[in-house]
Amino acid sequence: MSDNVAARVRVWDLPTRVFHWSLALSFFGAYLLAESERVRHLHVMFGYTVLALIVFRLVWGFLGTRYARFSSFAFGPRAVLDHLKGLARRDVGEHAGHTPAGSWAIWLMLLLALVTGVSGYLYFNEIGGEAMEEVHEVAGNAWLLVVFVHVAGVIVSSLVERQNLARTMMTGYKRLSGAASSVRNVSIVGVLMLAGIALFWGATTLSGSTPALPSWGGTHPVVESPRLSSDHDSDDD
Amino acid sequence: MSVRIAMLLGCAALSTVAHAGTPQDLLQTWQTEARAQSPQFTGFSAERGRLLYFKQPADWSCSTCHTNDPRGAGRHAVTSKPIKALSPLANPARFSDPAKAEKWFTRNCKDVLKRECTAVEKGDLLTFLMSQSLHTPK
Helix, strand or coil, X not given: CCCCCXXXXXXXXXXXXXXXXXXXXXHHHHHHCCCCCXXXXXXXXXXXXXXXXXXXXXXXXXXXXXXXXXXHHCCCHHHHHHHHHHHHCCCCCCCCCCCHHHHHHHHHHHHHHHHHHHHHHHHHCCCCCCHHHHHHHHHHHHHHHHHHHHHHHHHHHHHHHCCCHHHXXXXXXXXXXXXXXXXXXXXXXXXXXXXXXXXXXXXXXXXXXXXXXXXXXXXXXXXXXXXXXXXXXXXXX | CHXXXXXXXXHHHHHHCCCCCCHHHHHHHHHHHHHHHCCCCCCCCHHXXXXXXXXXXXXXXXXXHHCCCCCCCEECCCCCCEECCCCCCCCCCCCCCHHXXXXXXXXXXXXXXXXXXXXXXXXXXXXXXXXXXXXXXX
């Protein structure tokens, strides 16, 4: 690595960082709460959060600051291969934003998050038949796999660059020796995101029911067994 | 990486082709397991299955969501969403895919009993469902 005087440069704006950690939290929350019907509303809450975050990120990929833009991490296979070969030699040059190999994990995770979220919504609303259950589970597990690859990549890059890149995703700042200049923080957007998530999670947790978001076919009619209706409870069994 | 994903998706596509099976096949499987687990096992009991269906160790029983009549539609206790009838008599799709039956027994037993169900319990429950008459009560 270069021993030039390094400057602290903000590479990730606040919305990108809020996106990252909210997505990570939502993914693991949903994954850990996948199997219990008792907390189904929380699983669904995390799922809606994932979908909202992905929609935000698709917009932010065009409107965000420099390194958050898709154009800054659209690397072809050649660049990825060169980067991986460089990693093996512990010589990768300097990347202010996503590295070429890292970007492919990002693209994959964006895609898998979208597929997992959409298939989960369809499965939950019984659209698309039995296949949705399978698509949802496979996409979720594939996503977990790529998360592991992503974390491994961050650890390797942190070692090679001798700086904690996970902390960069928290503070936004990276030590760079090149001519890169800090991006704007766009704090207001990040704060609004945090407020929205806090409100949504708070309301869902306190009400203890599934988020009241549009579902196909509107509200579900209560299909109650005649034997369950309150007047007949006592004459059962 | 993408090859592995493609393979995973391919496997998913394959596994969605329903593994055709019948409730009887499942009973056979659980019977074999039950015999292996307990030498005293003499056969499944619809009555034990009925007691298990209504057993409420804490706040939930099977009937909390599947109602007192498993031949009718149920309703999710948390999300209020309708649940298709559990009984294979009313809903032939039920217990027709062994992997699915095992998956939901595992999940739902943990929710109700805080543990997985034994082969005897699964067999008893399905025997209870199959023992009911086809006609839904008034």
